[in-house]
Amino acid sequence: MKKLTVVIPVYKGGEYFRECLESFLPHLECFDTIAASINKSPLQETDIATFKEFQKKLPKHITSFYLKQKFSLGARGHAAFIRWQLRKKSLQGFQMIMAHDDVLLENFSAVYRSFQDKLHDNSVINPARSFFDKSFSPEKKIYDYYGARNFPEGLPVDEFVSQDFDRHYITNMSGIICTKQAFDRANSITKYLLFGYRGEYIVLTAPNIITIYSTPEPVIGIRVHPGQQGSVQKNFARKWDEFVYLVHLYHRTTDPVLRQKIRTRSRLFRIWFEPQKCALLLLKKIYRKLVK
Numbered sequence: 001m002k003k004l005t006v007v008i009p010v011y012k013g014g015e016y017f018r019e020c021l022e023s024f025l026p027h028l029e030c031f032d033t034i035a036a037s038i039n040k041s042p043l044q045e046t047d048i049a050t051f052k053e054f055q056k057k058l059p060k061h062i063t064s065f066y067l068k069q070k071f072s073l074g075a076r077g078h079a080a081f082i083r084w085q086l087r088k089k090s091l092q093g094f095q096m097i098m099a100h101d102d103v104l105l106e107n108f109s110a111v112y113r114s115f116q117d118k119l120h121d122n123s124v125i126n127p128a129r130s131f132f133d134k135s136f137s138p139e140k141k142i143y144d145y146y147g148a149r150n151f152p153e154g155l156p157v158d159e160f161v162s163q164d165f166d167r168h169y170i171t172n173m174s175g176i177i178c179t180k181q182a183f184d185r186a187n188s189i190t191k192y193l194l195f196g197y198r199g200e201y202i203v204l205t206a207p208n209i210i211t212i213y214s215t216p217e218p219v220i221g222i223r224v225h226p227g228q229q230g231s232v233q234k235n236f237a238r239k240w241d242e243f244v245y246l247v248h249l250y251h252r253t254t255d256p257v258l259r260q261k262i263r264t265r266s267r268l269f270r271i272w273f274e275p276q277k278c279a280l281l282l283l284k285k286i287y288r289k290l291v292k
Helices: 013-024 025-030 044-055 076-087 108-118 157-167 182-190 199-203 235-252 256-263 267-273 275-291
Strands: 004-010 031-038 065-069 092-097 122-124 129-133 141-145 178-180 211-213 220-224
Touching: 004 013, 004 076, 013 044, 025 031, 031 044, 031 076, 031 220, 044 065, 065 076, 076 178, 076 182, 076 199, 092 182, 108 122, 157 199, 157 211, 157 256, 178 182, 182 199, 199 235, 199 275
Parallel strands: 004 031, 004 092, 031 065, 122 211, 129 220
Antiparallel strands: 092 178, 122 178, 129 141
């Protein structure tokens, strides 16, 4: 089995973090390293104690460690700092990101065991997910999202981007699996984000990724609650992060049809791509207002 390294960014983890860690215990056969990066917060020492208790339950063949952050970092800054710190650990192979408030579902091991052959240097697994309202009891399930399940041979990156523009693929950083090199290449782009919006899409479309796979059934549980990242983004940060994502996509594709779609997605992108034309349009608009 292709063993995984999982990295769990934590901020005010509390009971959600404990529940996340407990969900790994039935699936330890899939992992050789479990790491947590515990952000500065009022709950930092509690979260460290929670992780230490979890370490006592791990078999000896699994490496585990935590990173204690000295500052309270935003989502983007925390992700960048984790990648920088992990370089010292010489971790190789396939890696997975897991948010501290999400969980592995009961079928994770069985599905991963049958799906691991899809992993290679130029692929990424973007698993199907179940979304829950605050807790993971069956009656709290909101919906399942399967992503690229209808493409058993994988979805080419350009096709994924085009379909996302047309109907918006719902995805999440939790559960994404690819090589360390793919995460590092994505980090060279996500460091320009303000908040981290579109960060997971940049990982899925990292420069070396050719094919995106989805699992045939949900294996990750996503907790929907007011404090999660997507609920606290500021409007300008979203617009800037979308611009960074589009610039990345424009440079990675050679498809003229997709490039045309990208050019029409964002006003910031149009200004960047055609500054003289946009300036002329702005002057015309100002002139029309002045002569009224």
